[in-house]
Amino acid sequence: MRIQLAYGREKLWIEFPEGGTVDVGQALQAIKDVRPEIYERWCDQDGQLRRSLTIFVNGENIRYRQGLETGLSDGDEVYVIPLIAGG
Amino acid sequence: MARGYMGKLLNVNLSTGKIEIEPLDEKLCRDYIGGYGLGARLLYERIPAGANPLGTNNILGFLTGPLTGTPAIIGSRFVVVAKSPKTSGGWGDANCGGYFGPHLKFAGFDGVLFSGVAHKPVYLFINEGKAELLDASDLWGLGVTAVEDTLKGRHGKDVEIASIGPAGEMLSLTACIMNDKERAAGRSGLGAVMGSKRLKAVVVKGKLPVPMYDEKGIKELRKKYLKEATGFFDTLHKWGTCGITHDSALSGDSPVKNWGGAGTVDFPSERARRISDDTVIGLEGYKAYACWNCPIACGGKVRQTGGKFALELNDGIGHKPEYETLCMFGTNLLNDDLPSIVKLNEICNNLGLDTISLGAIVGYVIECYENGLLTKEDTDGLEMTWGNAEAIVALTEKIGRREGFGDVLADGVRVAWKKLGYIGTEYAVHVDGEEVPAHDPRFIPGLATTYTITATPARHTQGGELLPPPGLELDEVDKYVYTGHARNHWKMVTTMEVCQAAGLCMFGYLSYPVQAIPEQLTAVTGWDFDMEEVFKTGTRIYTMRHAFNLREGINPLKRNVPGRMVGEPPLTVGNVKGVTVDYRNLNKEFLEVLGWDTTTTVPTRETLQRLGMEFLIEDLHK
Numbered sequence: 068m069r070i071q072l073a074y075g076r077e078k079l080w081i082e083f084p085e086g087g088t089v090d091v092g093q094a095l096q097a098i099k100d101v102r103p104e105i106y107e108r109w110c111d112q113d114g115q116l117r118r119s120l121t122i123f124v125n126g127e128n129i130r131y132r133q134g135l136e137t138g139l140s141d142g143d144e145v146y147v148i149p150l151i152a153g154g
Numbered sequence: 155m156a157r158g159y160m161g162k163l164l165n166v167n168l169s170t171g172k173i174e175i176e177p178l179d180e181k182l183c184r185d186y187i188g189g190y191g192l193g194a195r196l197l198y199e200r201i202p203a204g205a206n207p208l209g210t211n212n213i214l215g216f217l218t219g220p221l222t223g224t225p226a227i228i229g230s231r232f233v234v235v236a237k238s239p240k241t242s243g244g245w246g247d248a249n250c251g252g253y254f255g256p257h258l259k260f261a262g263f264d265g266v267l268f269s270g271v272a273h274k275p276v277y278l279f280i281n282e283g284k285a286e287l288l289d290a291s292d293l294w295g296l297g298v299t300a301v302e303d304t305l306k307g308r309h310g311k312d313v314e315i316a317s318i319g320p321a322g323e324m325l326s327l328t329a330c331i332m333n334d335k336e337r338a339a340g341r342s343g344l345g346a347v348m349g350s351k352r353l354k355a356v357v358v359k360g361k362l363p364v365p366m367y368d369e370k371g372i373k374e375l376r377k378k379y380l381k382e383a384t385g386f387f388d389t390l391h392k393w394g395t396c397g398i399t400h401d402s403a404l405s406g407d408s409p410v411k412n413w414g415g416a417g418t419v420d421f422p423s424e425r426a427r428r429i430s431d432d433t434v435i436g437l438e439g440y441k442a443y444a445c446w447n448c449p450i451a452c453g454g455k456v457r458q459t460g461g462k463f464a465l466e467l468n469d470g471i472g473h474k475p476e477y478e479t480l481c482m483f484g485t486n487l488l489n490d491d492l493p494s495i496v497k498l499n500e501i502c503n504n505l506g507l508d509t510i511s512l513g514a515i516v517g518y519v520i521e522c523y524e525n526g527l528l529t530k531e532d533t534d535g536l537e538m539t540w541g542n543a544e545a546i547v548a549l550t551e552k553i554g555r556r557e558g559f560g561d562v563l564a565d566g567v568r569v570a571w572k573k574l575g576y577i578g579t580e581y582a583v584h585v586d587g588e589e590v591p592a593h594d595p596r597f598i599p600g601l602a603t604t605y606t607i608t609a610t611p612a613r614h615t616q617g618g619e620l621l622p623p624p625g626l627e628l629d630e631v632d633k634y635v636y637t638g639h640a641r642n643h644w645k646m647v648t649t650m651e652v653c654q655a656a657g658l659c660m661f662g663y664l665s666y667p668v669q670a671i672p673e674q675l676t677a678v679t680g681w682d683f684d685m686e687e688v689f690k691t692g693t694r695i696y697t698m699r700h701a702f703n704l705r706e707g708i709n710p711l712k713r714n715v716p717g718r719m720v721g722e723p724p725l726t727v728g729n730v731k732g733v734t735v736d737y738r739n740l741n742k743e744f745l746e747v748l749g750w751d752t753t754t755t756v757p758t759r760e761t762l763q764r765l766g767m768e769f770l771i772e773d774l775h776k
Contacts, residue, residue, distance in 0.1 A: 076431065118632070119622065123405075123729070126423075127729070128405075128406075128729040130634075131732075146404075148404070
């Protein structure tokens with residue numbers, strides 16, 4: 068199963084074994100080995116997801132689904148948006 | 155006098171033409187630092203309660219901070235302060251980068267305070283400690299670009315200029331004060347105050363050094379912190395604020411369809427990309443632009459010489475639009491025509507208009523038009539429909555010149571709503587006359603407190619949950635649980651107060667460890683600052699600005715709160731659907747942390763004593 072993780076203009080695919088189940092939290096944790104610099108932006112030293120992030124699955128805020136336990140299917144896009152500011 | 159300051163203010167009475175140098179009061183500087191803080195303290199004493207904001211008794215101040223013009227990261231800022239003609243005669247201020255602020259200090263002064271009204275148009279020329287008022291009759295009516303070109307031709311290329319365009323001259327409450335042609339002190343209607351004084355420009359020239367307590371130390375701090383760039387740095391350095399437009403549009407942070415729509419439905423990804431990040435910096439001739447001594451360089455210039463929205467000034471080169479402009483004229487109006495927004499930026503900058511306010515006014519007009527409350531007969535024949543880029547550009551130009559229907563709109567949403575007979579109340583999105591910027595409290599609930607309680611309402615640059623600086627210790631809270639946020643909010647707004655009073659840019663605050671603020675202040679001034687002192691001084695400044703309003707009879711709890719801004723009723727689609735912000739409880743808890751009465755908002759006697767502001771007790775506790 069392939070899940071796309073997107074962060075701003077950066078996009079990468081994470082592979083998971085076929086037949087298993089994966090949720091958003093697991094997908095985010097999986098980036099730790101692949102892109103540790105992005106993982107540091109997403110998670111604190113204790114591995115907890117930073118509260119400043121907003122996460123979408125296929126364009127919908129996971130707040131309206133099951134949060135980090137929202138289940139993912141092959142080809143889903145997880146989009147992470149940091150708390151942002153502008154002037 | 156402590157270091158970091160030139161030690162002098164210039165008082166200019168425009169009615170009499172008298173110019174006097176005033177030594178800066180060291181105690182006031184220690185307590186209020188500079189910028190908004192020092193400005194609020196001085197103007198509270200010097201402007202009588204009830205003064206007409208566009209009359210002789212108002213004072214317009216240009217002020218810097220002790221870190222302006224020093225190696226501190228990023229000491230490029232100056233502020234403008236006055237009683238605002240826009241927000242019920244309350245406190246008014248605006249903040250600006252570019253080059254004017256540092257050069258005001260290099261010309262010998264920490265600030266200039268203008269009182270009275272000139273008999274004819276004038277400008278002030280300050281040249282290394284000497285100042286004179288000069289005739290500006292030939293400049294009156296000119297746009298900002300022509301004014302700067304003329305004055306640089308007259309006084310030399312090494313002068314820096316703050317000026318108003320025709321909008322300020324015509325006392326439009328949406329008018330800005332501009333410098334470096336396209337950097338704006340945008341909010342509070344201060345361009346109108348400058349116009350009311352018949353003051354067209356302030357020109358500064360000089361190479362005087364800014365004294366520093368520990369010059370070697372501040373240079374070492376700069377080197378150290380430049381290596382520790384973090385937080386928002388990468389985004390700002392690469393794109394500037396246009397780097398967030400796409401994500402903000404989708405997340406629910408940006409206003410869409412005059413705050414009534416949802417990005418995912420009304421302005422989806424493919425449209426948002428057309429006015430965001432790589433598309434913006436991919437415009438022809440893009441070149442990064444930095445304010446004075448800035449390592450981030452978030453600005454940029456682009457060339458647009460062809461097409462129906464070709465730029466007409468500066469050989470077709472203009473500043474790229476930033477996030478607020480892109481959203482207020484883009485997502486807010488369902489307009490994904492980027493060249494039109496580049497053109498709108500040029501129009502607003504040259505006429506001296508606040509792009510946030512203009513985007514909000516046009517949004518109000520479009521929604522009224524689309525719902526049959528306005529017709530082509532009202533709009534001088536313009537078809538004001540969502541996303542009609544040509545009509546948006548045409549109406550903006552008319553507003554800036556007060557032509558026809560534009561005259562009805564030139565003083566902002568609240569005045570327009572009244573003049574038009576109170577039509578479309580739901581569509582008139584403002585707080586106490588100030589149009590709401592492009593960050594939505596339904597996405598960042600803490601912003602509701604920033605927008606409603608701060609002395610200058612509806613301002614996204616006043617600190618709070620939108621702007622957490624790297625390294626500031628904050629409690630972990632769920633943004634949609636409307637309790638327990640107050641202490642975090644207090645830390646962030648007070649740190650922002652000190653950042654701005656010091657003359658620093660908030661993008662430095664967002665891009666380097668927050669500890670840089672007290673350390674740099676200490677190195678430059680010689681006074682001891684740590685984060686606790688930052689919070690305390692910031693609280694004093696926040697309270698001082700508020701005290702100005704209290705004396706005018708303004709209680710922020712009685713300000714109007716647009717339903718759309720807080721989800722009353724909530725959206726039914728998009729990424730902030732179902733959200734209703736309990737701003738009342740957020741505000742109440744914040745007032746408790748501040749030590750202000752939760753009904754009257756008057757700071758308690760104990761609070762004023764703790765802050766060393768006993769002089770306010772008599773006025774506020776009559």
